[in-house]
Amino acid sequence: MRYSAFAIVREALRGNRHWAPVWREPEPKPAYDIIIVGGGGHGLATAYYLAKEHGYANVAVLEKGYLGSGNVGRNTTIVRSNYLLPGNLPFYEWSMKLWEGLERDINYNAMVSQRGVLNLYHSDAQRDAFARRGNAMRLHGVDAELLGRDEVRRLVPFLDFENGRFPIQGGLRQPRGGTVRHDAVAWGYARAADRRGVDLIQNCEVTGLTIEAGRIVGVETTRGAIRAKKVGVAVAGSSSRVAAMAGLRLPIESHVLQAFASEALKPLIDTVVTFGAGHFYISQSDKGGLVFGGDIDGYNSYAWRGNLPIIEDVMECAMAIWPGLGRLRVLRHWGGLMDMSMDGSPIIDRTPIHGLFLNAGWCYGGFKATPASGWCFAHLIATGEPHPHAAAYRLDRFATGAVIDEKGAGAQPNLH
Amino acid sequence: MRIPCPHCGERDVQEFSYLGDAGVVRPEGSDASIAAMHDYVHLRDNPAGPHRELWYHAAGCHAWLVVTRDTRTHAILSAESARAAGLARRVAVGAGEA
Numbered sequence: 353m354r355y356s357a358f359a360i361v362r363e364a365l366r367g368n369r370h371w372a373p374v375w376r377e378p379e380p381k382p383a384y385d386i387i388i389v390g391g392g393g394h395g396l397a398t399a400y401y402l403a404k405e406h407g408y409a410n411v412a413v414l415e416k417g418y419l420g421s422g423n424v425g426r427n428t429t430i431v432r433s434n435y436l437l438p439g440n441l442p443f444y445e446w447s448m449k450l451w452e453g454l455e456r457d458i459n460y461n462a463m464v465s466q467r468g469v470l471n472l473y474h475s476d477a478q479r480d481a482f483a484r485r486g487n488a489m490r491l492h493g494v495d496a497e498l499l500g501r502d503e504v505r506r507l508v509p510f511l512d513f514e515n516g517r518f519p520i521q522g523g524l525r526q527p528r529g530g531t532v533r534h535d536a537v538a539w540g541y542a543r544a545a546d547r548r549g550v551d552l553i554q555n556c557e558v559t560g561l562t563i564e565a566g567r568i569v570g571v572e573t574t575r576g577a578i579r580a581k582k583v584g585v586a587v588a589g590s591s592s593r594v595a596a597m598a599g600l601r602l603p604i605e606s607h608v609l610q611a612f613a614s615e616a617l618k619p620l621i622d623t624v625v626t627f628g629a630g631h632f633y634i635s636q637s638d639k640g641g642l643v644f645g646g647d648i649d650g651y652n653s654y655a656w657r658g659n660l661p662i663i664e665d666v667m668e669c670a671m672a673i674w675p676g677l678g679r680l681r682v683l684r685h686w687g688g689l690m691d692m693s694m695d696g697s698p699i700i701d702r703t704p705i706h707g708l709f710l711n712a713g714w715c716y717g718g719f720k721a722t723p724a725s726g727w728c729f730a731h732l733i734a735t736g737e738p739h740p741h742a743a744a745y746r747l748d749r750f751a752t753g754a755v756i757d758e759k760g761a762g763a764q765p766n767l768h
Numbered sequence: 769m770r771i772p773c774p775h776c777g778e779r780d781v782q783e784f785s786y787l788g789d790a791g792v793v794r795p796e797g798s799d800a801s802i803a804a805m806h807d808y809v810h811l812r813d814n815p816a817g818p819h820r821e822l823w824y825h826a827a828g829c830h831a832w833l834v835v836t837r838d839t840r841t842h843a844i845l846s847a848e849s850a851r852a853a854g855l856a857r858r859v860a861v862g863a864g865e866a
């Protein structure tokens with residue numbers, strides 16, 4: 353059923369008894385042309401673009417839990433393309449362009465809200481670094497504005513501009529950045545892929561990769577063996593575990609990242625703000641809760657939950673930037689599994705196994721990448737060649753030295 | 769999460785900083801192959817389960833520790849001084865070297 357204002361009225365008049373299920377729940381077939389492992393944002397987007405852009409319908413997405421149970425439903429919903437390095441900028445800007453047309457394309461309200469992303473700077477050195485980043489963005493055709501203190505004060509007057517340790521000097525703003533309703537991205541891509549014939553198989557954990565003479569021929573799952581000509585792996589924090597099924601070791605550590613939501617308030621902050629003197633970002637959801645987060649906990653983890661020191665650190669950052677938050681109550685907090693790569697940038701590439709493709713290493717910033725990741729991964733799987741926008745995301749870049757290290761932190765995942 | 773430092777007793781994780789997998793070993797000598805260096809610098813087992821890892825007791829005794837921790841639950845299974853662990857490893861591999 354196509355969604356529209358007309359459909360809402362029509363169904364309301366019919367007592368809302370005729371809405372069809374949003375997607376089918378098929379039994380797995382014995383074989384597919386392409387299997388995507390992982391029903392997060394990236395896996396679902398990949399399946400959708402395989403069907404839409406490359407004409408594949410005999411595709412399955414295998415998800416061990418329910419669709420959207422992973423990071424796609426746990427992130428702080430921020431989208432932006434304010435990167436510095438050439439390998440990253442065209443990719444993330446392509447993602448931003450896809451966000452801008454996404455809802456029409458998939459006929460689903462993902463609440464794409466280009467409310468702007470404002471990165472605060474607190475020192476002369478940081479202003480210079482942000483000016484450089486802004487220039488790199490503009491050279492790549494990305495919108496960027498370097499703002500002084502007064503301009504920032506007009507946007508967000510309630511911040512602590514005179515903070516003794518971290519006075520706000522100004523900010524770098526990307527007006528086209530913003531937020532997107534994360535669950536709706538999973539549901540919208542899932543529905544759009546299903547409508548093009550993709551089988552979405554939930555509660556189906558991949559437990560083995562079947563390889564014959566160096567070529568992938570299928571997968572073992574908790575719902576039986578399934579054959580496939582090609583397999584794409586997009587399992588985020590579980591990447592090392594699935595790669596190990598093919599005997600591969602990855603340049604990745606899994607870490608936990610926490611996030612927080614406050615009680616609901618009337619509209620208070622109409623943009624995304626990030627603190628430059630610590631790691632902290634905040635925005636307001638359409639339900640009214642403030643959504644915020646900070647650093648990863650910093651140690652290997654598959655526990656889906658973090659520890660108290662980071663919670664304290666995030667709250668301290670919050671108070672440093674916006675003391676008024678101290679009156680608020682945190683309603684809930686949660687954790688997700690980050691696939692932290694050794695240079696802080698992702699991998700979209702072939703593997704040494706023929707027909708097995710890898711999409712991983714998204715760190716804590718892969719939500720914004722969802723459309724472009726799906727687009728480029730579908731291109732790679734369908735054609736066997738990397739998409740030009742993702743050509744730098746090679747698996748062998750760590751061995752060749754062509755790393756993409758935005759922070760210049762080196763091969764230490766908890767510093768990215 | 770609290771780490772039982774062999775020198776200071778059980779202390780809050782906040783007192784420690786984390787380096788990573790304690791199992792990786794820097795290849796000996798300047799003639800190590802690129803593949804061996806790549807393996808050491810970049811590739812990790814990243815297991816879901818017990819993980820031997822290096823922690824530094826920055827707000828305590830300033831010792832490096834080898835902590836074995838279950839990455840699925842954060843339960844600490846053991847903690848020993850990295851020096852002792854390193855010496856033990858050297859004895860184990862050193863027989864052929866000496």
Ligand SMILES: Cc1cc2nc3c(=O)[nH]c(=O)nc-3n(C[C@H](O)[C@H](O)[C@H](O)COP(=O)(O)OP(=O)(O)OC[C@H]3O[C@@H](n4cnc5c(N)ncnc54)[C@H](O)[C@@H]3O)c2cc1C
Nearest residue numbers: 390392393394416422423424427428430558688718719720
């Ligand atoms: C707290 C938090 C805040 C974040 N904030 C932001 C943000 O503001 N902006 C941003 O851009 N990014 C953010 N991110 C990062 C972003 O959410 C992730 O990088 C991105 O969602 C990862 O891609 P995905 O959606 O495909 O992952 P996931 O949704 O995790 O999908 C992977 C799926 O694979 C499944 N799977 C795993 N193993 C198997 C198996 N063996 N068989 C079958 N299925 C399997 C999992 O169940 C999971 O559903 C945040 C992440 C977290 C946790």
Ligand SMILES: [Zn+2]
Nearest residue numbers: 773776828829
């Ligand atoms: Zn100690």
